[in-house]
Amino acid sequence: MNATSDLTIIEQCRISPPPFTIGHRSMPLTFFDMTWLLFPPVHHTFFYDFPHSKSHFLETVVPNLKHSLSLTLQHFFPFVSNLFVFTVPDHSGLIKKPEIRHVEGDYVALTFAESSADFTDLTGNHPRKCEKFYPLVPHLGKAVKTSDYVSIPLFSVQVTFFPNSGISIGTTNHHSLADATTRFRFLKVWTSMAKFGEDRSDILTRAPPIYDRLIDIPKLDEKKLKETKLESFYQPPSLVGSGGDKVRATFVLARTNIDRLKKMVVTQLPEVEYVSSFTVTCSYIWSCIARSQAKICKDDLEQFIFTVDCRSRLDPPVPAAYSGNCGAPCIVTIKSVVLSGENGFLTAVKLFGEGITKMVNNKDGILKDAEKWHDGFKVPARKIGIAGTPKLDFYAMDFGWGKVKKYETISIDYNSSISITSGRESTQDVEIGLCFPSLQMKAFGKIFNVGLV
Template sequence: MDNIPNLAIIEHARISPPPATSGHRSLPLTFFDIVWLLFPPVHHLLFYKFPHSKSHFVETVIPNLKHSLSITLQHLYFPFAGKFIVYPNRNGSTTKPEIRHVEGDSVALTFAESTLDFDDLSGYHPRECENFYPLVPPLGNAVKESDYVTLPVFSVQVTYFPNSGIAIGMTNHHSLGDATTRFDFLKAWASIFETGGDESFLTSGSPPIYDRFDIPEEHERRLNQTRLEGFYQPPSLVGSDKVRATFLLSRAHINGLKKQVLAQLPTLEYASSFTVTCGYMWSCIVKSYVEMGEEKGEDELEQFITAVGLRSRLNPPLPESYFGNCSGPCIVTVKNNVLKGENGFVMGAKLIGEGISKMVNKKGGILEDVDRWHDGFKIPARKIGVSGTPKLNFYGIDFGWGKPIKYEVVSLDYSGSFSLSACKESAQDFEIGVCFPSKQMEAFAKIFSDGLRSAIAS
C-alpha cells in the first residue's frame, strides 16, 4: 500500500480503546451474522470539503480523529477493534464463531495524501473505478492458529486532498454488522469527534445493544461449521476497466413510477418507493445488457436479491440499536423476456413487492422459511442486487467540517449490485450508484433517463 500511485502515506496508526476500559470481551455470532462469513468485505467512502492546509490536517484533524476513535471503541463499539475467531469443522467441532476483543486489540487507521482530483472523485458523472481503490483500506489477512482462524473485522483510511477535501474510507467484514450498525458507529464517532468526548452521545444517542437473540436449533443446521471448511483470505479490489456513476431519482420521478405501476396493476398491495425503484433499476440493467449484445434467451432466468431488515419484524422485535446483522434475503426470479419488455419495470416492481410482502407476512412468523432462504442462490440465473437503504441518511454524518458532499459504496465493484441511499439534498429523493464498463454505462444512462421522462409525462 505504501507504493500506490497518486497516494502518499502520512502515518499508519493502531487505535485501541483507552487502557483497562474494554478488556477481554466476546460477542457470539448469530445466525444472521454467520451467513456473511464468506462474502467479500464492505467498502464505503465519505467525501468532505476541507479547504485547509496539510499542516492543519496533520496537527489538528489527525490527533482528534485518533482520540475520538479510541473513545468510540471504549464501551460503545469495542467489537470494531476485535477479531473474528472461527473454528473450522474438524473432529466434529460445533463451536460457534465469535468476535473476540482482548486488551490491546486495535483498529488499523491509515492517514494518506492523494494527488487525484477531489472534485472529480466526488462527482456524479462516470469516473474510473480503479481511482477509488487506493482510498479504501485493506481489511487484513486471516491468520491460522492451532485450532481456529482469526480475521480482522474493520479498518479505516483518512485521505487528505491538498486544500480541497478529505475522504474517509472504511472497510468492514460483513459479519461484523449490517448497514444500520455501520451507520450507528459513524454517528457515534462523528459526535465524539465534534464534542471531544462521549458525554453528549451517551446522553442523547442510542448506544448499541449487544444482547444476543435465540434462533431455533433447526434453523441453524444449514449454517453449521461445514460452511467454514474453506475459510479464505478476503478478496481485494484490483484494477478495473469499469466506471462508476451516481444517478438521481427525485420524488417526482418516484411518484411517476408508482403511478405507472398502479395504473397497470391497480390491485397491487405493495408498491413502495423502494420496490418501484428496485423494479425500475432491475429492468434498466437487464436492458443495458441487451444493448451491449449480452442478451440471454427469453427463457433464461434473471434474479433480484435484496436484504430485508428484520429488527422490527422478529417476535419479540429487536431494538433499532441492536449490534450485528439482522436481515434476511428476499430472492425473486423471473424469465429474461419479462424484464426487457415495454412493461419490464412494472413487472419487476410487482415481483419484488410481492416477494417482500410474502416474506414479512408469513403466518408462522418471519423465520418460518429461514432454512430455505439460501435455496434461491443455487438457481442458475444472472443475479442483480441492491446494497443499502434510503432509510439511513449517511449525508447527515458531520464531523464538524460540514455534511459529506458525496457518499460512495465502493464494494459494488465485486458484484452486479447497485447502491441505494437517501439523496444529499433531500432524504425524499434517492441516489443510485452503479458500476459498469464504459459502453454499458452509456447504454444504461440513456435507458434510465428515457424511462424517467416517460414516467413524468404519464
C-alpha cells in the same frame, strides 16, 4: 512515507479504546451473521470538502480523529475485535460457532494518507474508472491461521487528504461484523465525538448498542454452520483486479420521479397490494439494467436480491439498537426477455410486492421459511444485489467539516451490485450507485434518463 501511484502514506497507527474500558469479551455469531462469512469485505468512502492546508490537516484533523475513534470504540467493542473461525471439531465432534473476540490491547488499523488525485472528479456523478477509488479504502489486515482456527481483524479506516480540496474517510469491515443499521449507529457516534470534541457517551444513554445474542435459534445456527465451507475461509479477497474496464456512476431518482412511477403502477396495476418508493426504485433500475445488456437470450433468468431488516419483524421484536446482522434475503426472479420488455418495470414491481408481502406477512412469522431463504441462490441466473438502504441518511455524517459531499459504496465492484442511499440534497430522493463496463454504463444512462421524461 510510502508512495503508491497518486497516494502517499503519511502515518499508519493503531487505535485502541481507553485502557480497561472493554477487557476480554466475546460474542458468538448468529445464523444472520454467518451468512456473510465468505462474502467480500464491505468498503465505503465518505468525501468531504476541506479547502485547507496540509499543516492544518495534520494539526487538527489527525489528532481529533484518533481521539474520537478511541472514545467511540469503547462503546462498540466488536469494531475493535477479531473474528475467530474455528476449523477443527471439538471433543463432541462439532465445530464451534465462529465468534467475535476482544482482548485488551486489540486495535483498529488507522491510516492517514495524501492523494494527488482529482477530488472534483472523484466526487462527481459521471462515469469514473472504478480503480481510481481503490487506493482510498483500507485492507482489513492479514488473517492469522493456526491449527485450530483462523482469526482476522473486523474493521479498518483510512483518512486521505486532498491538498486544499477535501478529505475522504474510507472504511472496511468484514460483513459478519455488521449490517447497514449497525454501521450507521457506529458512524453517528464517531462523527458526534469528533464534531463536539468530547466524550459524547451521553448520546448512547437512551439506546446503547445491544450485544446480547437475542436471536438464538440453534437449529438455524447449526444448519448455516454446516452449509458454510469454513475450510475455504482465510484471507478475504482484494479489490485489486476488480475494476478492469468498469466505471462507476451515480444516478438520482428525485422524489417527483418516484411519485410519478408510483402513480403509473397504481393506475396500471391497481391490484398490486404493496407499492413503495423502494420497490418502484429497484424495479425501475432493474428493468433499465436488463435493457442495457448487449445480449439477451430468451431463456435467461434475472434475479434481484435485497435484504429485509428483521429487527422489528421477529417475535418478540429485536430492539433497533441490536448490534450485528439481522436481515433476511428476498429474491425475485424473472426472465430476461420479460424484464427488458415494454412492461418489464410493471412486472418487476408486481414481483417485488408479492415477494415482500409473502415474507413479512407470513402468519407463522418471518422465520418460518428461514431454512429455505437461500435456496433461490442455487437458481442459474444473472444476479444483482442491493447494498444499503434509503432509510439511513449517510450524507448526514458530519465530523465537523459539514455534511458529506459524496458517498460511495466501493464494494459493489466485487459483483456489480447496486448501492442505494437517500439523496444528498433531499432525503426524499434516492441515490443509486452502479458499477458496469463503460459501454453498458453509457447505454444504461440513456435508458434511465429517457424513461423519466
